Amino acid sequence: PGTTRPHLAGEPELRGELARHLGRLRGVSATPSGVLVVGGFAQALTLLCAVLPALGITELAVEDPCHPGQRRFVRDNGVRVVPVPVDDEGIDVDALGATSARAVLVTPAHQFPTGSVLSAGRRDALVRWARSVDGWIVEDDYDGGLWYDGRSPGPLALQRLAPERVVYAGTASKVLDPGLRLGWLAAPDELLHRLLHVRARHDLGTEAFTQLALAELLRSGLFxxxxxxxxxxxxxxxxxxxxxxxxxxxxxxxxxxxxxxxxxxxxxxxxxxxxxxxxxxxxxxxxxxxxxxxxxxxxxxxxxxxxxxxxxxxxxxxxxxxxxxxxxxxxxxxxxx
Structure with a gap:
């Protein structure tokens, strides 16, 4: 490392550590080859917005409420935004099913901004929805399962219920530092190849030294x-x-x-x-x-x-x-x- 260009999908050391860490901490089902390292969630969302139309998907459902910048970002990338209401059990899957959307962006572990957790029943319903419409769920695990509620254990990733239908997204910026533009996706092979193809047209990969530093943090237990x-x-x-x-x-x-x-x-x-x-x-x-x-x-x-x-x-x-x-x-x- 340091004498060659970064790997397009991310440094192998980091992809391996992330696969192990996410499996152990969040229950994510992914191999190192199924992990894509990106320059933060913004880049991940840009790549996804570029790939979805090639799959015949021109709308992305989002939680309502959600971060307003996220809605603008999706629209600016040429994808129509479909707001879907949220309550104390998370996104309303029945309301989602009443739309024509075939992809949805959710924050199931700790909804932003309401703080609600997607209930077990809604999780199952959301997976059934994705399978029934041949659609995709983008799981934004933005604060990395940061859980300190002594009353109950934290929820595991939604992705573990349907790894073939869920794109899991995480980032280092929330739990380490907002200036650290480093994130990752765990995606099914079908989607990962498309994401890499789109990425190759825009950049040559994420800066390698930061990736290797994070890999060492994960490997050593310091993270x-x-x-x-x-x-x-x-x-x-x-x-x-x-x-x-x-x-x-x-x-x-x-x-x-x-x-x-x-x-x-x-x-x-x-x-x-x-x-x-x-x-x-x-x-x-x-x-x-x-x-x-x-x-x-x-x-x-x-x-x-x-x-x-x-x-x-x-x-x-x-x-x-x-x-x-x-x-x-x-x-x-x-x-x-």
């Missing part, structure tokens, strides 16, 4: 140690978040299990979400409202989306003190706004 420490730190921050919400936003609840780097705070019915967000900004706290993530920006349920994992505990308390200064609990009959 596992880092995940354990990160989980412990996130658990402390999550408890601080729940306490701050209890004190400063009475009636609000933190949704979903303790997992990942963010949480969704469900506000009491009738809360003026926009006014609360604007008031927080005037007090020096930047927080996003749940409405910002919906496809039509008309979410009925007011919420806040909070990235808490990298804030100090005192910072979480101070931020929610500022947010709560503009909060008054809606009275009975106030209705939704």
């Amino acid at each position: 596992d140690r880092h995940l354990r420490r990160l989980s412990q730190r996130c658990a402390v921050r999550r408890r601080a978040l729940e306490e701050a919400v209890r004190i400063h936003l009475p009636g609000a609840t933190v949704r979903g299990p303790a997992a990942g780097l963010h949480a969704s705070v469900r506000l009491p019915e009738g809360t003026d979400e926009a006014a609360l967000v604007a008031g927080a900004l005037r007090r020096g706290v930047l927080v996003r409202g749940g409405t910002a993530f919906g496809a039509a920006r008309t979410r009925a349920e007011p919420a806040l989306v909070v990235g808490h994992a990298h804030l100090p505990r005192t910072g979480i308390a101070e931020a929610f003190h500022a947010i709560g200064a503009g909060f008054s609990r809606p009275g009975p009959g106030s209705g939704r706004r």
Whole structure:
């Protein structure tokens, strides 16, 4: 390595370590030859958007709500976006089945931004849908199964239920550093060959030295140690978040299990979400409202989306003190706004 160009599919050392790591930690069914190393999830999505039309697929269903930049990215790559609603069990598979989409992008382990986990029944239904329409599921495991909820074990990858229908995507940017543009796909052979063919027209592979460094982190056990420490730190921050919400936003609840780097705070019915967000900004706290993530920006349920994992505990308390200064609990009959 260092004297030749990178391997188009990724350095063999990293592909082997990823296959072992993902199988052990996330239950992913993949061999080293079935792993493709990419320059982050954005590049993975670009490649997928280029491949799908060749399979006769011109629409990609996405969760609603989801990251708004993801919807724009898919549209900018020439694929029509089909929003599908999400509830506390994850994506509504019946609603998905009512569309003409044959591919869907989901975050089943920790939905962004609601924090919900795709239920076992919905997982089975989603796989049945993919098989019935001859379609594809793109599983974005963006925070790598970062799970610190002591009440239950974390869910394994959806891909293990149907490796022939699911493209599993992961990234190092969330659990290591956002500046690290390194990700991976575990894809069936049929799709992997098409992805490599498209990639060969655009670049010559991902930078090799970073790949080899990550391979060594995985091989040595240092990556596992880092995940354990990160989980412990996130658990402390999550408890601080729940306490701050209890004190400063009475009636609000933190949704979903303790997992990942963010949480969704469900506000009491009738809360003026926009006014609360604007008031927080005037007090020096930047927080996003749940409405910002919906496809039509008309979410009925007011919420806040909070990235808490990298804030100090005192910072979480101070931020929610500022947010709560503009909060008054809606009275009975106030209705939704």
